[in-house]
Amino acid sequence: MTLLIVQLLNGVQLGLLLFLIAAGLTLVFGVMDFINLAHGVQYMLGAYLGVAFFGMTGSFWLALVLAAGAAGAAGLVLEWLVFRHLYGRDHLDQVLATFGVIMALNEGVRVIWGAAPLEMPMPEVLSGSFQLMPGLRYPFYRVALIVAGLGVAGGLAWAVNRTRVGMLVRAGTSNAVMVSALGVDIERLFRGVFGVGAVLAGFAGVLAAPLVAVEPAMGDNLLILAFVVIVIGGVGAIRGAFVAAVLVGLVDTVGRTLVTDAVRVALGASGAARVGPAVASMLIYLVMAAVLAVRPAGLFPAARGA
Amino acid sequence: MLRHMLGAVALCAVGVGAQAQTVKIGVVTTLSGPAASLGQQLRDGFQLALDQSGGKLGGMAVELTVLDDELKPDVAVTKVRGLIESGKADVVVGPIFSNVLLAIFKPVTESGAVLISPNAGPSTYAGRACVKNFFVTSYQNDQPHSVSGQYAQDSGYKRVFLLAPNYQAGKDALAGFKSKFKGEVVGEEYVPLTQMDFQSEIAKIAAAKPDAVYAFMPGGIGIALVKQYRQAGLASVPFLSAFTVDESTLPAQGEAAVGFYSGANWAPNLDNAANKAFVAAFEAKYHYVPATYAAQSFDAALALDAAIGKAGGTADKAKLIAALETAAIASVRGSFKFGVNHYPVQDFYLTQVVKRADGKFQTEVRKKVFTADVDPYASQCKMN
Incomplete structure (x- = not known):
């Protein structure tokens, strides 16, 4: 029983981490109707910049702020250099071009920082932990991750639903041409949204x-998860991304355990070792297929114009 | 890459100018993607041995071609075929990964060239399917895992939790562990190769309260697991592993891995003169700590050096193979020789991660677990 509660907590926490990644992707996809496969490498770039700034400043917090800012700037440069030219084109062109960006940036970080993986320590303040159950401690850092995920979710929900810019974003999601016709500089709006996504x-x-x-x-594997999240949640919907991310986190953590146990009961230990992991790794995709069968536009589709 | 090719061209020019015989060697390794750091170790270990003998092996100038297999079997086959058909490989050294080896095995061995694997050691060619012109300088893949199994058994551990990625090598790894461990397996988890958060598995380990954990988690997933295992306060449960904490992952794991165990055929502090000289020269030249990938590749070059010298070149393949079989080398592993199936007969150790005085991390030998170990398939090999 304790284990189940611990696993629920782990699922929510994984979900919030996924939400942080999926939020930017769903905004860009929803508002700009732009499939940005390079979102995963922007996440990678953030991690590398974080390590680099940590090396320079020695402070995790400074590194966090500087790296998020620099990742945003790098995103805007990419937008200006590559993505801007793809807005009017069809999704396949966008997929091809942004896939090229993935390869270029993956090789780019290897050239600059080397192929060997790097280390980023936890901030000193959060390096402690508390006892979750006998023999298992829970790092404060993961609590901070949960807080950060909730904070970003709240902030975005407020910005999208309660501010003037948010209103334009919502309007842009449902009908970008109309917003443009009403005298809003849609290019600038796109750039802003893209910058926020990159940050x-x-x-x-x-x-x-x-x-x-x-x-x-x-970032390559995470990108797939992030797409699963925004497809389940409904493209362009912050609320949908949030619910879907937590759902995927829970399914991946708790669901995997339950399925493996169920298979063990049904097939015995040797069968479970073979079938269990196979079914478990399909689980989130099965959930996605089930959601799409019932609600083809996702759980919380953003209102779309013709 | 370019530097090595230029080097190879220069060496070639020297060879032609001096009217001396050159030996043509192709190195196939992974130099792009997440596993590139392993492939670099392979290349650097071989290059170091070559540089130390003045760009020659067995006294003959070497024309070296380094290929990046991109960890894609189809890419590897295309590139290796090209190399062989253009007559640029009497000997092929590589690769890192078993799936790439399985792909290039036939194209290389059927062309008559000698194939030396400095890392991948699948069971496929260790038993009935062994062939004369294939040598392995690393280990048979089962062996590093059975080291921890034997150690767990010897240590009297009763209950062990097992963890591996959900693919063939993961299943083979845990089978290798279980071949020596006779106690109870309280949990056996197979995770997707792409997983990044192991909180779920860690909670299960804590709930199962095992005497020890055995993990085969290569590359990035191992880095994430080790950090999270430490952060969850589980480090009091002995962590046994293979390819999960080694010099290729330690720079990213740092303090989190200190005290963790691994089963291996070598460690940077293995006490012999050849090894001391190798590690010192390697670190001076490449500025990072070598792992087994580099050591095994260095030994491959030593074996070639001895055999080419004895056979008087690579033209007579039968002579070269006979010379390799009996090659006496000052291995960085101390005692090393090829068994009947051309896989090594060597000692295996339990190693443990330590922080060195200079702040870098490495594994150190704690206990010899197997002496002159022969892999379980060798007896089925009838070389003809």
């Missing part, structure tokens, strides 16, 4: 760095 990706990269390996292509 969020970089921010998530720095926050994840103390938990994972900072290495080339570290």
